Amino acid sequence: MKLTSKGRYAVMALVDLARFDTINPVSLRDISLRQGISLDYLEQIFSKLKKNHIVKSTRGTQGGYFLSKKPNEIKLTNILNAVDEKVKTVQCKKDSKKGCNGKATKCITHNLWDELETHINTFFEKKSLQDLLKNNSEWVN
Amino acid sequence: MKLTSKGRYAVMALVDLARFDTINPVSLRDISLRQGISLDYLEQIFSKLKKNHIVKSTRGTQGGYFLSKKPNEIKLTNILNAVDEKVKTVQCKKDSKKGCNGKATKCITHNLWDELETHINTFFEKKSLQDLLKNNSEWVN
DNA sequence: CTAAACTTGACCATTTTAGTCAGGTATGTA
């Protein structure tokens, strides 16, 4: 199971973006300063977000990134998948030697982790960027 | 966030134990053979399980481990906590430099991860060893 | 034409994971 700061950074950056991209595109430099995330690391993350059609970008002076959809259309699943936080709880295919190969002879706890995975993913599918914006609209930056 | 094979092994081993400790204590060697987990690794795991009063042991020939409570009294939270799988989603105290110190100026996504943590822990608090036994009673070993 | 911005990919230090290894200690049974 993976759920690390890369995913957290991605979500933080996108919330930031959603709040500031209303007029002009937002530069990674600004996000970096506001959120305290390394610029170089942000570039890696946004490269993936762009490939997954979550953000678009404009180059040149005054360029930057903006959301490619409305905040309520961007679910957390989309974001986390984009940056490779798969939320996979088991990989039982490798150890075919004993028990679990995903078919007839599942390991004893296979179903459990499957359930958990569903449980977590449901959570992420319900939450959109919009939801996070609402919770934070009153906050000073 | 941590949720790795150590936790998975712990759960597997305990399900195995729950199925076979009805008459005699179960040796780690047997569990190791049945579940395909390294004996040395099992010893580490059971050391922690014992410290946390989830299992007890008898020494000597024919010795081994057995559950210290009934399967329905052992929740997955207990097991995972015992082997140090904390299921912590954020540690926002370290980076006091920017935003999140857990107090007034929480990072934008702080509430989100708190919610997720609760969501996952709820799942683990509901599930007991007994639940897993039921699901697997029909399986051949 | 050039500075500001995005883009790409290689690289790397540190930490965590998933164990192994070596050496114990305790105890039921013969």
Added chain:
DNA sequence: TACATACCTGACTAAAATGGTCAAGTTTAG
């Protein structure tokens, strides 16, 4: 009492993941 079978402890480590940095670009608005 011997001894095999268990448990117990701590040091060690290869490999992978994490959380970045660094270097060298390309693009385009002004």
